[in-house]
Amino acid sequence: MTTTPNPMKPNLAQTTGPDVQVVETDAAVERRSKEAYFTASQGQLIWARFKKQRAAMIAACVLLFLVLSGIFAPFLSPYNPTIAGKNDEYTNGAPQIPQFCDVNGCSLRPFVHAVERERSMATNFRWVTTINEEERHYVYFFVEGWEYKLFGFIPMDTHLFGTQEGFVHVFGTDDAGKDIFSRTFHAIWTSLQVGTIGVLIAFVLALVIGGVSGYYGGWIDSVLQMITDAVRTVPAIPLFMAVAAFMPPELSAEERFFYISLILGLIGWPTLARRVRTHLLTERNQEYVLAAQLCGASSGHVIRRHLLPSFTSYIIVDLVISFPYMVLSETALSFIGLGLKDPVNSLGVMLQNVTSADVLLNYQWYFIPVIFFIALVMAFVFVGDGLRDAADPYSDNNK
Secondary structure, eight states: OOOOOOTTSOOHHHHOOHHHHHHHHHHHHHHHHHHHHHHOOHHHHHHHHHTTOHHHHHHHHHHHHHHHHHHTHHHHOSSOSSGGGOOTTSTTOOOOOOEEEETTEEEEEEEEEEEEEEEEGGGTTEEEEEEEEEEEEEEEEEEEEEEEEETTTEEEEEEEEEESSSOOOTTOBOTTOOBHHHHHHHHHHHHHHHHHHHHHHHHHHHHHHHHHHHHHOHHHHHHHHHHHHHHHTSOHHHHHHHHHHHSOTTOOHHHHHHHHHHHHHHTSOHHHHHHHHHHHHHHTTSHHHHHHHHTTOOHHHHIIIIIGGGGHHHHHHHHHHHHHHHHHHHHHHHHTTSSOOTTSOOHHHHHGGGOSHHHHHHOGGGGHHHHHHHHHHHHHHHHHHHHHHHHOTTTGGGO
16 A cells, blocks of 8 residues: 655655754754753752853862962972971072073973072172073972872872972072972962861851841840841951960960961851841741741751752852952961961961062062962952852843
8 A cells, every 4th residue: 555645744754954954953952951951950050150251260260270289289399388498508599490491502301500699798798699501400390309298198208390409499489598489389278278267167157147047036136136246346457466465475386377267267257147147037938948847847957958058059159259358367467467477388478578678679579479369369259259140040131
């Protein structure tokens, strides 16, 4: 039995061609993208909107580089950043940039020239550095050097680069002969640690105090808000001056580090607590909260499993935005002498060395850590702004 094709109904097998295949492929892609959009989680939607912001993505790459460089600071550092790794023969030394060519020819391996120093009466007995272009110090990679513990527990002595003879100071040295390159990456990691501990302490206090205040309301809310307002009105600098006055001078660097982080966390929670309280005041009467209460859920369960997850993205954004302020606080306190001190390497401690006119006129390489500090803070700010826009479901309509 033969069938006669209906002229009014086209046969897809006969009309299938390049144009039809393209249309079907585009339609399938569009359909799949719509399905992925409506089935995506909140985190996937935030990431999709975040990737569209070029400035935020560049800042995220810079921030990732700085964080990794801080984590692997001992591996990246050719010399011990403390006084144990100083170069007595090259104090206040200018940066030594590895090169491949000089007047004697070129080399496949980078090298730096040897330096000779002497004091001159013409410069008021300052050190005068003379470059010896006849002597090369070749730079090798993955060399053995001073021992350290990677991640705090893996003993190692391998470093990214170094020389078999002499020294190579990419960022120069300070007045004690310590390598500024090594100190910079260790300072980034110390400042990030202080900021992380401070943010975590403030985060826990904000969630507990703001959650209880917003969920229960009434006299509990009034009392907690009075405490919040009292903490917000305490000026930070006089507080740290008082703490520094009562802090025993014999405290170790680790103990001072802990106290600074603790104080930063104790004074940094009111802003987030206010936001948590405001959100819970508007959400506590929603139907899903009432349903959980009718099912016998406790107040802690309702807050932890229903109310707080409803604005998790905003909490994450607030945490990221809080990081630069914690880092700035630590840097400012160490800069004025109320925070961390030597032998701890932090950005604030290193910035103390750039305040004198002598450094401004003669030792400009002291400002290299300032560039990393600005990059770190700006990266946090741009990433935080990008996450805030990505977490806002109406941000696409405003652009």
